[in-house]
Amino acid sequence: MISVRLALAATTLVVLGHQASAEPTKYPLSLDNCGQAIRFDHAPESVVTVGQTGTEMLYALGLAERVKGTSVWFNEVLPDYKEANAKIERLAENHPSFESVVAKRPQLVTSQFEWHVGPQGVTATREQFSDLGIPTYIMPADCVGKDNDTGGDGTRSTAFTIDSVYQAVTELSEIFDVQDKGEALLADMKTREAAASEKAKALGLEGKTAAFWFSSADIQIDPYMAGQKGIPAYVMNKIGLKNIVQSDEEWPVVGWETVAKADPDIIFIARMDRRRFPADDYQVKLDFLRRDPVTSQMKAVKENRIVVVDAHAVHAGIRIPMGIEAIVDGLEKTYAAK
Template identity: 55%
Template sequence: MLLPRFFALVTGLGLSALACASPTHYPLTIENCGSTLTFTHAPVRAVTIGQAGTEMLYALGLGDKLVGTSLWFNDVLGKYKGQNDRIERLADNEPSFESVIGKRPELVAVELEWMVGPQGAVATREQFHELQIPTYLMPSDCESKDNLVGADGTRLQPFRIDSLYKSITQLAEIFDVQARGQQLNAQLQASLAKSIAAVQGKDLTHTSALVWFSSASLDIDPYVAGHKGIPDFMLGTLGVRNVVQSDEEWPTVGWETIAKANPTFLVIARMDRRRFPADDYQRKLQFLRSDPVTRNMDAVKNNRIIILDAMAMQASLRMFDGLESLATAINRYDLPK
C-alpha cells in the first residue's frame, strides 16, 4: 500500500521541518511574477489583498505581522478568528490605494493580479514599488496565465498545485519561518493524497460536473469554472470531467448550453460576500429548482448538488478542505453508468 507510506513520509517531513530548515539570509531576493523583490529583513508590517494570502499568513503563525486585510469571500476560519479579530479590515472587496499605503506596509501580499497589476483595481505594482513597498503576487494567479484577457483572466496552461506550495514556501522564506512553511506544505500534501484515496474505488468514468461561482444577475448567464483553473484541477484530481471547455478562469455560459451538457453534479459556491445576487447560495438553489431550463437537469432532479465555500474554489488552503468535501459528497451517490 503506497498511500499509508506516503502519509507516514509526509508526517515525518512535517515533524522534522523544525530541525532541518535553515534561516533566511538577508538581503533576500525573490523573482515574483515578472518583478524582482528584495528584502533586507523580515517584514514587520504587512497588508493582504485577498483572503487566500491572509489565511496562509495565519497558518504560518504570522498574524502579528498583519496590519490590514481585504477582499473576503467567506468568513475567516474559526481557528484563525482570534488573530483576525485584532486586524483592521480595510475593505470587504478591493481596498483603496490610499488605505493600503496608509498602513505603511513593508509587504503587500496579493491573491489576484486584477487587484494589483497592469490594470489593477487597487493600483499597479509600479505604484507600490515607487514607494518602496514590495508586492508579492500569488504565483497561482500569474504564472501561465494572461490576466488581460477575459474578465478574470485566461489560463495559458492548466493550474499546477506546485504554484500554491510555492506561495507558502516563498512567504515562509520572506518572513524567516521556513520550518513552518515546510510543515504546512507537508500537511497539505497529505490532505491531497487522502482525498484522492477516498474516491479510488469509485467508477467516475462517465461522471461530469459544472462549478457555478456566482452571477451578476440571476436572469443572465452565470460565472462558471473554466477548464484549466482551480476547480477544474479539483475535479480532474478526483477523476471528474468539467463540462466547461473555455480557457477563461470564470467564463459566462448560458444555462441552455449547460443543460445540454447535462453534468452529473452541480457544484455551487457558498459565500458571505454579497456583491451579486447569486453570492447567496440559497438563491442559487431556488433558481436551479424553479427555472424551467435548470429544474429539468438530471443533477437538479436527483439533488446531486454539492455546496462548497467560495474560497475552496480558489488557490488557497481551503482548496484542500474543498477536495475532501467533494470526495465525501461524491461517495454518497450511486452514480449513473
C-alpha cells in the same frame, strides 16, 4: 483507527524531517514574482493582505501578529484563525483603496489577484506601491500560465496545478524566515490532498461529468462557470470528474442552454459570504436551478446531485486540500442517499 494513527505518525515524521532540514533566510533576499523583481533586506515587520488566500496563508505560517490589515473576503476565516483575525482591521470586504492600504505603513503588500494589484489594479499598480518603497507579492497562481490582459478573470494557457500554491508557501516562508513552518504546512497540505483523492476513488466517479457555478452578475443572465484549466477543474480531476466547460477562461460566462445540453452528472455551486451579486447567495442559486424551466430538467437537478462548496476552497490557497475533502464528503453523502 490504526490506519489513522499510522497516517498521523507518518505525517509527523515528515514534518520533523522538514523542520530539521530548513535553512534560515540569507538577506538580502531577491525573488522574481509575476515578472517583477522584489528584494527584502530583512523580514517584513508589517504586511497588508489584499485577498483572503494571502491572509490565511500568513496566519498558517504563524505570522498573524505582522498582518496589519486585510481585505477581499469570500468566506469566514478558518476557525483556527478566528481569534487572531478578530484583532486585525478589515480594510474592505471587497476592494480596498490605495490610501487605506498605505495608511497601515506596510513593509509588504500581498495580493491574491493581479486584478487588484497589477498593471490596471483596481486598488493600485505595483509601481505605485514601489514608488513608496513597498514591495508587492502577487500569488503565483494568478500569473503562472495565465494571461490577465484578456479581460474578466483572465485566461489560462496552462492548467492550474497546486504547485503554484506550494510555491507561494515556500516563498512567503522564505521572505519571513519561517521555513520550518512553511515546510510543515506543505507536508500537511500534501498529506490531506492525497488522502482525499484516495477516498474519492471509492465513490466510482471516474468518467462522470460536472459543472461548477460560481456566481452570476444577475440571476436571470448567463452564469460564471469554471473553465477547463482553472482550480475547480483541477479539483474535479483529483476526484475523477470531467468538467463540461471547455473554455480556457478562468470563469467564462456560459449559457444555461449550453450547460443543459451537456447535462452534467453533478453540479457544484459556490457558497460565499460576499454579496457583490445576488447570486453570491447559494440559496438563490439553488432556487434558480430548481425553478427555471431549462435548468430544472437537468439530471443533476432532478436527482439532487448538487454539492455546495465554499468559494474560497477553489481559490489558490491553503484551503484546496480542505476543499477536496469537503467535496468528497458531500459527494459521498449525495450518492449514499440514492
